[in-house]
Amino acid sequence: MAPYFIQETQLVGFEYAREELVGLLMGGTDECCVVSIVGLGGVGKTTLAKLLFDDPLVIRHFDCRSFITVS
Secondary structure (H helix, E strand, O other), X not given: OHHHOOOHXXXXXXXXXXXXXXXXXXXXXXXXXXXXXXXXXXXXXXXXXXHHHHOHHHHHHOOOOOOOOOO
């Protein structure tokens, strides 16, 4: 549950991945697509996804957003 409550100011090293994923989410075509975040346990996938979900650019770009955790 910790990734849901971490403040953005407490994070270091997510800048490049965040910018790249925001670009993937907001660029491209109007067709539906899936962007997956994969990696070993504990590397920050959920934290990165939550950063993207709360990003002001992403919020303004999409009419509807949903955050689902799959395990």
